[in-house]
Amino acid sequence: MNRLKSPYRHVMAVTASTLIGIAGALTLASPASAHHSVVKVTAECDTAAGEWITTWTVNSYAPEGVHNYRFTKADAASVVNGTATPFTIAGIAVSESGVYPHPVSTPVVGKARLAGDATEASLTVKAQWDNEWNEKDDSSASIKFSESCDKVATPPPAAANPKATVTADCDGDVAVTLENGAEATKDAAFTVTGTDGFNKTATVAAGKDTTITVPARNAAKITVTEAGQKAPIFDAKPAEAKDCVAPGEPTGSIKMTCDALIFQVENPKDGKTVTVTLTPNKGDAQTLVVKPGETKTATFKAVEGLTVTPRADGLDDSSPIEWEKPAKCTGPSPSAPPAGGGAGGPALPKTGAPAGLIAGGAAALLAAGAVLFVVARRRRVRFTA
16 A cells, blocks of 8 residues: 655654754753853053053853852963963952852953053953853953053142241241242242231242241241141241350449439440330430440439439339439539528538438439349340330
């Protein structure tokens, strides 16, 4: 009996074989396709260093229930002038057997610096998962550089190079010398502050300097700042001057005449200016400003009861000096009534020791001592002119 020849047999056979092939392929390929790695790379030019910064990313994929994996291969190479040279990538390296440091589906990212004249670079990896499945084929990525990465010199930002030198003199005044180094690339903006509101500013060009003087009364503490600096350049009480030589001391004297009270102040050449104000109880005050090397006098017309009070800035106490008529003066004291026993009567004879002479001499000595004290004390406390 002849069997019918169906036109679909061959088709059915082909279809069946195809289905069998697909099923076999799925059976054989599913684990492999489920376990695989994907490598990517990017690069940027670091012009400050003249190097390529390459960033390599590896993503791993595996079936559910597989948690970690390791690299069994991690080969990286770059090409410079036609020669391939291996390089390492931080974080992407072969792990020892049995150790699976990388979580599945979490990217592993590593960076590597390459020469600026590199023309290409590549990374090839293989993975093994913690179910002991080994990646069959290599996974890789490469990059080609169309141009070199050249170093570009970037000038540093403009900056001052400030410095301050603080020096006190023997009078307590302080010289603050402000400098800006020759290598500075911008002006230095200084501010100098002292006590009691002292404040001055100065702008100093590169390689230049200037000096600000802080008076002694403002120099208990000095602060020097510069606009580009976070901390003060100087912030303290200045050190006292050393090896100071005391100036010469002035001398004073008094002369009492029959019609005047005379004060004299003599200042040596190595002294300092002395200022003494003499105020009488009758008449106008006189002020003596005596510079080094000078001698000056003040004369007051003598009258009965005349006193003169010497004063100087900063002197806490000074006593009046009273004019006493010298014994040699035979006439009556100015404005005093005439001596004798009455109008037209004879004068009484003088007997006994010359009391007036003794008293007058003693008073003159006391007065001279008082003036000397005033002048000398004023020098010691350094009153200004």
